[in-house]
Amino acid sequence: MIFFYVLVSISFVLALLVEGSVFSFFIVEQALPDIFLVMVVSLGFILDERRGAAIGLCAGLLQDVIFSKALGFFALAKMLLGYGAGLLGRELYREQLLAPVLLVFVGTLTHEFILHLLVSQFIGFGLPVEMSLSRLFIPKAFYNMALTLLIYPLFYRAYHRRRQIRSSFSRQKGAMR
Amino acid sequence: MALLVVVFGLLLLIVFTGEGREQLTPVEDALLALFAPAQTAFASAGQKIQSFFDAIVSFYELKAENDILRKRIAFLEQQLVRFQELQKENYRYRQLLEFKEKSSYRTMAAEVIARDPSQWFGTVTINRGYMDGVKQEMVVVTERGLVGIISTVSPHSSQVLLITDPRLAVSALIQRTRDPGTVGIVESFSEDPAYLKISYLPPEAKIQPGDVVITSGLGGVFPKGLVIGTIKEVLPDPSGMILSALIEPRVNFNRLEEVLIIVEEGAAGESSPQQEESAPEEAEPGA
Numbered sequence: 432m433i434f435f436y437v438l439v440s441i442s443f444v445l446a447l448l449v450e451g452s453v454f455s456f457f458i459v460e461q462a463l464p465d466i467f468l469v470m471v472v473s474l475g476f477i478l479d480e481r482r483g484a485a486i487g488l489c490a491g492l493l494q495d496v497i498f499s500k501a502l503g504f505f506a507l508a509k510m511l512l513g514y515g516a517g518l519l520g521r522e523l524y525r526e527q528l529l530a531p532v533l534l535v536f537v538g539t540l541t542h543e544f545i546l547h548l549l550v551s552q553f554i555g556f557g558l559p560v561e562m563s564l565s566r567l568f569i570p571k572a573f574y575n576m577a578l579t580l581l582i583y584p585l586f587y588r589a590y591h592r593r594r595q596i597r598s599s600f601s602r603q604k605g606a607m608r
Numbered sequence: 609m610a611l612l613v614v615v616f617g618l619l620l621l622i623v624f625t626g627e628g629r630e631q632l633t634p635v636e637d638a639l640l641a642l643f644a645p646a647q648t649a650f651a652s653a654g655q656k657i658q659s660f661f662d663a664i665v666s667f668y669e670l671k672a673e674n675d676i677l678r679k680r681i682a683f684l685e686q687q688l689v690r691f692q693e694l695q696k697e698n699y700r701y702r703q704l705l706e707f708k709e710k711s712s713y714r715t716m717a718a719e720v721i722a723r724d725p726s727q728w729f730g731t732v733t734i735n736r737g738y739m740d741g742v743k744q745e746m747v748v749v750t751e752r753g754l755v756g757i758i759s760t761v762s763p764h765s766s767q768v769l770l771i772t773d774p775r776l777a778v779s780a781l782i783q784r785t786r787d788p789g790t791v792g793i794v795e796s797f798s799e800d801p802a803y804l805k806i807s808y809l810p811p812e813a814k815i816q817p818g819d820v821v822i823t824s825g826l827g828g829v830f831p832k833g834l835v836i837g838t839i840k841e842v843l844p845d846p847s848g849m850i851l852s853a854l855i856e857p858r859v860n861f862n863r864l865e866e867v868l869i870i871v872e873e874g875a876a877g878e879s880s881p882q883q884e885e886s887a888p889e890e891a892e893p894g895a
Contacts, residue, residue, distance in 0.1 A: 444646075447643070448643070448646050448647060448650040449650065484611060484614075488614065488618075493639070496635075496636045496639050496640065497639070497640065497643055501622065501625045501626045502621045502622070502625040503618040503619070503620075503621035503622035503625065503626075504622060504626075506618055506621075507615060507618040507619065507622065510611075510614065510615075510618070511615075514611060549622060553622050553623060553626040554626050
């Protein structure tokens, strides 16, 4: 399982670097994809709400440190998202791609509204919601949905492969005893 | 419960850091220092990727622009050709108008609408017929000189027999001497259709290359004084009884586009000296 978390950590670091550089050149309608968000939702959905929230918290804090002088905004939004994704993961089929893809769409809009609320409340400025929804949030949500098609299967396979290896290893040990 | 505590903690963090801070914490400093080189490398790679995509995009943009410009060039070239045509046409009309004003004839302008493609006959068709008042044997000229004679008339077009046609002969004299005794006959020159030949001149006629040949007015068909061409070469005659010479026509029959039909001669029935000198030597634009 440690291997899985190392993989997740490396993925987050890479995502952070790619998101701030390469992906910034693929702006669609002024909207940039949020790989961190896709990863947090995907991992929360695959794992559970507790680990989803922890991953969201760590990823958000990292994002806060690297991209924002103010701390806590991304951390809080992503932690809640990871938690929610984990809760829904219990109820929905994790092996199907449709649920996480739709969840990412809804999650993106939720994430952006949380940030909008936090920024307008604690910093005192905010973009007009209607304009932001059509020009930023929805294009971003679609962008993230497309990324989910690539990212979710990778994490899902990596997680279940480790579990299969571990369980077959346990069975072998039991048989030997 | 733990989640609520964390949420509360994060809200506090937002409150304390949201308005801005003087300094970053050592952990943040370390993280930023750690990420900075990698971010630089990734940014550089990102720029290269962007340049690559920009090159692809600009290639298609340039291609599209190139296509548009090519079409525009083709259109402008067409316009230019049309403009040049109009310029030439305008020049020719001005020359004709000038000739018309200077001459003592009442003339009618006509356009050449067809020409005999064979080398056997020298005929052109013009867009004026008997409905316009054109009659057989009317003389056709341009501002440069004699063209020919109306041979066939139909309601809206007529055929002009050019002076290069072997069926036509014109009585002519040398403008310089204007000696009535040195009248010759101008005909086509069979060896070279681009030239005419003046024959039956008396051996004592003092002709030389460069002399202008004009119509003599004898015969009653062609008015006197219309320029035919200039002597190019005096041809030796073995018998020595008559003199003949090669004439370079003033009119370029290959580029005949507009002509004037002499409808009625002037009061005197004879052209003025101006008429004889009216053939301009200047070149047509773009010629």
